Amino acid sequence: MTTHAPNLKAQKISGGVATDQRHDSAHKHVRGTAVYIDDMPEPSGTLHGCLGLSTATHATITSMDLSAVRAAPGVVDVLTASDVPGENDISPTGRHDEPVLATGKVQFFGQPIFCVIAETREQARRATRLAKVEYKELPFVTDIAALDPRKDKLVTPPLTLRRGDAAAAINAAPRRLKGKMRIGGQDHFYLEGQIAMAIPGEDQDVTIYSSTQHPSEIQHMVSHALGVPSHAVTVEIRRMGGAFGGKETQGNQFAALAAIAAKKHHRAVKIRPDRDDDMIATGKRHDFLVDYEVGFDNEGNILGVDFMFAARCGFSADLSGPVTDRALFHCDNTYFWPAVHAQSAPLYTNTVSNTAFRGFGGPQGMVGAERVIDEVAFAVGKDPLEIRKKNFYGTSDRNITPYHQTVEDNIIHRIVAELEASCDYARRRRTIESFNVNSRFIKRGLALTPVKFGISFTATHYNQAGALVHVYTDGSVHLNHGGTEMGQGLYVKVAQVVAEEFQIDLDQVKITATTTGKVPNTSATAASSGSDLNGMAAQNAARQIKERLTNFAAEKYQVPRDQVLFLPNRVRIGNQEIAFADLVRQAYMARIQLSAAGFYKTPKIHWDRDKGEGRPFYYFAYGAACSEVSVDTLTGEYMVERTDILHETGRSLNRAIDLGQVEGGFIQGMGWLTTEELWWDDKGRLRTHAPSTYKIPLASDRPKIFNVTLADWPEASEPTVHRSKAVGEPPFPLGMSVLHALSDAVASVADHRICPRLDPPATPERVLMAIERLKWEAKANT
Amino acid sequence: MTRLKTRSEIRFILNGENVALTKVAPDETLLDWLRIERSLRGSKEGCAEGDCGACTVLVGRLSAGRLVYESVNACIRFLGSLDGTHVVTIEHLRGDGEKLHPAQQAMVDSHGSQCGFCTPGFVMSLYALWMRSPEPSDAAIEKALQGNLCRCTGYEAIMRAARAISSYGQAAKDPLAAERKAITSKLAAMKDGSRIEIGAGKQRLVVPVNADDLAAVLDNEPGATIVAGSTDVGLWVTKHMREISPAIFIGNLDGLCAISEDNGIISIGAGVTYTEAFSTLARRIPALGPLFDRIGGDQVRNMGTIGGNIANGSPIGDTPPPLIALGARLTLRRGNKRRTISLEDFFIAYGKQDRQPGEFVEAVHVPVPGSDTKFAVYKITKRRDEDITAALGAFLLTLASDGTVTDIRIAYGGMAATPKRAFGVEKALLGKAWTEATVEVAMAEYAKDFTPLTDMRASAEYRALAARNLLLRFFAETSATKAPIQISRYEAA
Incomplete structure (x- = not known):
């Protein structure tokens, strides 16, 4: 960003809030000059690490001969568990169930058991393959379908939500049904893989450049692994090449190992796994098996619901507790369940430990809710959209969630009504019906699905943030906060907030790398909370400085405080105006402190997990999508013909950035529910661990017609930063509209009389098999 | 016989700079060299297998004397294949003055x-x-x-x-357009008629000067790895860390890149890339156009060759089934000895082809189907574009005027250990009236012709079912109907 002399006569600053600002690094992105960790110049003598991964799925290690590895060209060291000077654990929730390097026993295929340190990355990779490890195989389980969610081993305590007597309501209902659905997982496929570079300092110090959403956690994990105080460890991250939750805890291993090797050898150490190792050895979105039972009446009014959400968590807890909790928090989506009972089962499996991923379990909960809606719609023979609307939360009644929070800001009725009209749902529904009658092989489907997403970390203490703002004597501003930039535009949004506060042009605000040395004890940039929390913290810091400047000006110019006004790039003091920079300089000369640490904690929220009651969410974000697909009933191949989205982000800080989040979130959600399939073989090996086998959407998978609108009328009901709302996760489940449109097309082969129960990911194979099943059932029923 | 000149130097232009490298490992990738040796870190590694495109650079080369710039994946492009090219990376892009491009x-x-x-x-x-x-x-x-x-x-x-x-x-x-003449003559000058030989033992690479020279080199070193587009061999290195020395780079090789038609038979040199073959094949055999559009991405099509797709013998290569259905033949050459075999006979078993040591695939000869035939090829994948085949079927049908099937050739990929004909299905159709009833009877024969396997791309059941249904699709497409048979992203131009 080039700077220019501030315009002292401007009516408005350039780059304030509620303006469309491009990503602060866009110029560097397109030039290839934006620096990611692997692009940083390495200190001379930098060593490179490569993880040695388990080749058994569940086994005791009977012998580990690493002599050939050690003797390989360029190898400096081979780390094993015994080289961990502190605690051999990187469990983020303190459960001590996740070693840095496994010792004695391995619990999934691909678990890191050693780490080769060599002069070059190539040498480290080659040497890794020379290890001779012998295993005594133990029985393993990779698929949760083989497990009993009520009896089998869990990695963390389950959650139960209940309101009313669900069993009684279901039993008393005129109609009821039960079913089971499988919801697939998802690899993050951030384009920049995991990476850490550790540079040893004096004494116990180490500085780590880590591609992480959670620098404070990296700091803590590294300090535990090294056995040194947190103050010895500094973690810095300027930007990530994508993260999506995959860098909330999954960077710990790489950072810890790089730090251990760096301290041991007094040389910088970088670890960058290749794509296969990254996908094999790091966690993914949880896949679920959902058992559901629903009671309803002949009109499709739902009277009671019972859910069991069983999740494949992998071998350790990681974030599976809060992830499965959030699945339950979203098993209502936009619907009022008059009586509800919902349970989670975070199951232990011999697979990589699943982790955070955009939506954090919420989307899985919502997919379960939407299946229930579909079942009821087919059972009563009505358009699913009608059943959806019939069961929406009310605005003044029917508004208590399964976790006893009142939905106070419900706008789903208006969102859906506007979208239904703008996308011409009713007419297209009829057009598709007649198309399908006349088309033997190609069938069309249409679906409109709503989204309500709860905003706040459900671990209440995470809902805090800090910021550090310095104003320099030339009037330029240095901004730092605890949030991390992974492409979502957080840095520019927070800078806009600071520019707005000081009333200076955006290019006067320098956005700086996130580092634990400037803002301590930060929360992960996650839960869509980045702008909400860090924007408020930065605003708070700026306001402190502004307050001092105001007091100073009032005193120096002998005017009342309310006659000190911050105008664009200048300050009006009484009857005169001076440049912002001039006031700053005068304040400096008068020894006014021009730096402040800001802080924010989200008000109103509380959560009692044992009771399953509270207000875990500060507010909700809403949206809806309507998708139309065509399906080839001979092969199951399909195409998204059109998608219309209406999504809200409150009074947006930056609609250009928010639009990108909505478009990107939808496509990512669509990918999760369609072509992105994780596939383990019968030996427990993940076989989809590279883009050749794991298929995220391409440009040519976009809807042929893609109309995305940000509603311009909502504003946050709570006093959020400039009344904006979170946007990271809420658009992701809009992809459900594609799954349900596919389901609708499949249903047409049996005249919409049978619920297709199309489970995601709806690959062409799943679609074709569902078509065959429906044809067969339809025939059997006649 | 005149002695060939040799040199031990790879020469190319990197952005605005002449580069001459004497120390080049056969398996050194362009991306690693750019990032590690030259500290040009604008090109990123996202997958190291040519799928994600984060490493995309342009390579300018002379194709029939004309300078063409093509996008390629630097992660699986070997340095040894760059002689006589202009490599353009993101760092070279510029607009007027300080402006962005x-x-x-x-x-x-x-x-x-x-x-x-x-x-x-x-x-x-x-x-x-x-x-x-x-x-x-x-x-x-x-x-x-x-x-x-x-x-x-x-x-x-x-x-x-x-x-x-x-x-x-x-x-x-654009600067590349403005400098076209200068670059063309620079690249032409680099083609000095020399064979390139660098290194020895596990570090040996050879770039022959033309097809005859390739025959000579390979005759001497029959165990060498032939590297054409490196869209597969690249992964042997980046993923499996296999040794490929001695490696013989044959991309853009004189005498191997011709595409010609004679008497209704199109001959495609083994070094012809998908991109180069596309215009001819899509014009002469239109059903191949949409197939080629779904092989890899542009970067892969700009590097990958039809010869390589055949020679590597994969059961899921996209070109063998349609070429087998069309009755293509293959010329293999060792030294100056050539033999021409039916393409389907080339594939013996999984990982085993009818290629003798020292022999190489020189050209494939594809008969253009007659106007009395109907030809179609259908690829089934999890994701429509840039995906590897789960199953692929190709059909060549000849009908008599009374609607009787006088000839039918059906070949599949992804359904067996090699690309394979569906003889049983063919037999059930041959001599019969081309009706849906006939097709339904023939569909039952698939179970005898193929026993597909289950893997991450598809289950055996799906492969069997979808493959069988493709015959019905082919029937429907050869019969007049108004309703759409296939979904399409864009109406054909």
Whole structure:
């Protein structure tokens, strides 16, 4: 960003809030000059690490001969568990169930058991393959379908939500049904893989450049692994090449190992796994098996619901507790369940430990809710959209969630009504019906699905943030906060907030790398909370400085405080105006402190997990999508013909950035529910661990017609930063509209009389098999 | 026999600079060299297997004397294959003065980057597209971006950028266009008629001067690895760390890159890339056009060769089944000895082909189907574009005037250990009336012809079912009907 002399006569600053600002690094992105960790110049003598991964799925290690590895060209060291000077654990929730390097026993295929340190990355990779490890195989389980969610081993305590007597309501209902659905997982496929570079300092110090959403956690994990105080460890991250939750805890291993090797050898150490190792050895979105039972009446009014959400968590807890909790928090989506009972089962499996991923379990909960809606719609023979609307939360009644929070800001009725009209749902529904009658092989489907997403970390203490703002004597501003930039535009949004506060042009605000040395004890940039929390913290810091400047000006110019006004790039003091920079300089000369640490904690929220009651969410974000697909009933191949989205982000800080989040979130959600399939073989090996086998959407998978609108009328009901709302996760489940449109097309082969129960990911194979099943059932029923 | 000149130096132009390398390992990739040796870190490694496009660079080369710039994946492109080329990386892009290049400015203004990691690769792909097609259709843009993955934007903003580039500048005034003459003559001068030989033992690479020289080199070193487009061999190195020395680089080799037609038979040299073959094949055998559009992305099609797709013997290569259905023949050469066999006979078993040591695939000969025939090829994948085949069926049907099947050739990929004919199905159709009833009877024969397996791409059940249904699709397409038979992204132009 080039700077220019501030315009002292401007009516408005350039780059304030509620303006469309491009990503602060866009110029560097397109030039290839934006620096990611692997692009940083390495200190001379930098060593490179490569993880040695388990080749058994569940086994005791009977012998580990690493002599050939050690003797390989360029190898400096081979780390094993015994080289961990502190605690051999990187469990983020303190459960001590996740070693840095496994010792004695391995619990999934691909678990890191050693780490080769060599002069070059190539040498480290080659040497890794020379290890001779012998295993005594133990029985393993990779698929949760083989497990009993009520009896089998869990990695963390389950959650139960209940309101009313669900069993009684279901039993008393005129109609009821039960079913089971499988919801697939998802690899993050951030384009920049995991990476850490550790540079040893004096004494116990180490500085780590880590591609992480959670620098404070990296700091803590590294300090535990090294056995040194947190103050010895500094973690810095300027930007990530994508993260999506995959860098909330999954960077710990790489950072810890790089730090251990760096301290041991007094040389910088970088670890960058290749794509296969990254996908094999790091966690993914949880896949679920959902058992559901629903009671309803002949009109499709739902009277009671019972859910069991069983999740494949992998071998350790990681974030599976809060992830499965959030699945339950979203098993209502936009619907009022008059009586509800919902349970989670975070199951232990011999697979990589699943982790955070955009939506954090919420989307899985919502997919379960939407299946229930579909079942009821087919059972009563009505358009699913009608059943959806019939069961929406009310605005003044029917508004208590399964976790006893009142939905106070419900706008789903208006969102859906506007979208239904703008996308011409009713007419297209009829057009598709007649198309399908006349088309033997190609069938069309249409679906409109709503989204309500709860905003706040459900671990209440995470809902805090800090910021550090310095104003320099030339009037330029240095901004730092605890949030991390992974492409979502957080840095520019927070800078806009600071520019707005000081009333200076955006290019006067320098956005700086996130580092634990400037803002301590930060929360992960996650839960869509980045702008909400860090924007408020930065605003708070700026306001402190502004307050001092105001007091100073009032005193120096002998005017009342309310006659000190911050105008664009200048300050009006009484009857005169001076440049912002001039006031700053005068304040400096008068020894006014021009730096402040800001802080924010989200008000109103509380959560009692044992009771399953509270207000875990500060507010909700809403949206809806309507998708139309065509399906080839001979092969199951399909195409998204059109998608219309209406999504809200409150009074947006930056609609250009928010639009990108909505478009990107939808496509990512669509990918999760369609072509992105994780596939383990019968030996427990993940076989989809590279883009050749794991298929995220391409440009040519976009809807042929893609109309995305940000509603311009909502504003946050709570006093959020400039009344904006979170946007990271809420658009992701809009992809459900594609799954349900596919389901609708499949249903047409049996005249919409049978619920297709199309489970995601709806690959062409799943679609074709569902078509065959429906044809067969339809025939059997006649 | 005249003695060939040899040299031990790879020469190319990197951006604006002449490069001459004498120490080149056969398995050294362009991306590692750019990033590690030259500290040019704008090109990123996203997958190291040619799928994500974050490493996309342009390689300019002389094709029939004409300078063409093509997007390629630097991660699986070997340095040894770059002799006589102009490598253009993201660092070389520039607009007027301090300005960004039009492709870059369009991306900035359209909010086309979020995390930015894939962005340099996208910019390079868009740049390549804009130079050859300044006002591209959406279909052309999507095709040009098949080899670039973005996980953040959902692509919509990138599409907006792609449509807008020409409003930021004219392709004709781009520096690469302005310097075309100078670069052409520089590259022509690099082709000095020398064979290149570098290194020994496990570090040996050879770049023959032409096809005859290749025959000589391979006759001497029959165990050498032949590297054409390296879209597969590249992964042997980056993924499996296999030794490929001695490696013989045959990309863009004189005498191996011709495509010609004689008496209704198209002969394709083994070094012809998918991109080069496309215009001829799509014109003469239109059903192959849509298939070629779904092989890899542009970067792979610009490197990968039909000869390589055949020679590597994969059961899921996309070109063998249609070529077998068409009755293609293959010329193999060792030294100056040539033999020509039926393509289907080349595939003996999984991993085993009828290629003797020292022998190489020289050309494939494809009969253009007659006007009395109907030919179709259908590829089934999890994701429509840039995906590896789960099952692929090719059909060549000849009907008598009374509607009797007088000849039928059906070949599949992904259904067996090799590309394979469906003889049982063919037999059930031959001599019968081409009706749905006949087709239904024949569909039952698939179970005897094929026993597909289950893997990450598809289950055996799905392969069997979808493969069988393709015959019904073929029947429907050969019969008059108004309703759509296949879904299509864009109506055929």
